[in-house]
Amino acid sequence: SYVLTQPPSVSVAPGQTARITCGGNNIGTNSVHWYQQKPGQAPVLVVYGGSDRPSGIPERFSGSNSGSTATLTISRVEAGDEADYYCQVWDIRTDHYVFGDGTKVTV
Amino acid sequence: QVQLVESGGGVVQPGRSLRLSCAASGFTFSNYGMHWVRQAPGKGLDWVTVISYDGSNKYYVDSVKGRFTISRDNSKNTLYLQMHSLRAEDTAVYYCARAEEYRSSSMYFDLWGRGTLVTVSS
Numbered sequence: 001s002y003v004l005t006q007p008p009s010v011s012v013a014p015g016q017t018a019r020i021t022c023g024g025n026n027i028g029t030n031s032v033h034w035y036q037q038k039p040g041q042a043p044v045l046v047v048y049g050g051s052d053r054p055s056g057i058p059e060r061f062s063g064s065n066s067g068s069t070a071t072l073t074i075s076r077v078e079a080g081d082e083a084d085y086y087c088q089v090w091d092i093r094t095d096h097y098v099f100g101d102g103t104k105v106t107v
Numbered sequence: 108q109v110q111l112v113e114s115g116g117g118v119v120q121p122g123r124s125l126r127l128s129c130a131a132s133g134f135t136f137s138n139y140g141m142h143w144v145r146q147a148p149g150k151g152l153d154w155v156t157v158i159s160y161d162g163s164n165k166y167y168v169d170s171v172k173g174r175f176t177i178s179r180d181n182s183k184n185t186l187y188l189q190m191h192s193l194r195a196e197d198t199a200v201y202y203c204a205r206a207e208e209y210r211s212s213s214m215y216f217d218l219w220g221r222g223t224l225v226t227v228s229s
Binding site: 030031033035037041042043044045048049054084086088089090092095096097098099100101102 | 142144151152153154157166168202207209210212213214215216217219220221222
């Protein structure tokens with residue numbers, strides 16, 4: 001089955017830039033979606049299709065995808081961005097949906 | 108108000124059954140594929156199953172195949188997950204999620220419920 005690899009944790013100072021990677025075989029050919037999950041809450045979509053943002057998501061959240069790595073970038077990090085972040089793709093071979101293991105962002 | 112509200116979770120003994128429900132409101136439920144995603148305590152998100160907008164197609168992760176059944180009643184705007192032969196490893200918060208298609212090549216989850224906790228324990 002398709003595997004997505006994320007770093008367990010990323011630490012960033014307020015006002016700096018956080019970059020969260022998501023690795024997978026030829027992931028650059030996939031549409032990658034990103035979710036933010038704060039403790040005790042449901043996940044929230046923050047980026048879809050690799051680089052598009054749902055309404056209400058700040059421009060500070062952006063995404064990119066090429067080769068074997070997709071990246072979620074959070075600019076001008078705020079304390080409220082502290083959360084777990086998950087990448088997700090659709091595995092066309094199995095019609096299953098795959099999540100990365102998640103990255104805990106500490107501000 | 109656009110929302111999904113899960114119910115039906117609780118404590119159940121290994122080998123027993125449980126049925127979860129997810130009530131949708133604020134949008135045309137019958138237009139969307141719907142999913143169940145679960146999260147074991149302290150762990151990440153795991154996709155469980157999907158049902159197409161009309162109920163004609165269903166897919167399951169291997170670990171629940173043959174034990175779980177997803178269904179929907181579009182007249183009641185409700186999604187279901189019937190779970191049989193429950194195991195300790197099925198213990199998790201179960202979220203229902205609405206799926207949105209992306210450029211006919213992928214799907215993402217744009218609306219989530221708050222989840223319902225299922226604990227399988229003797």
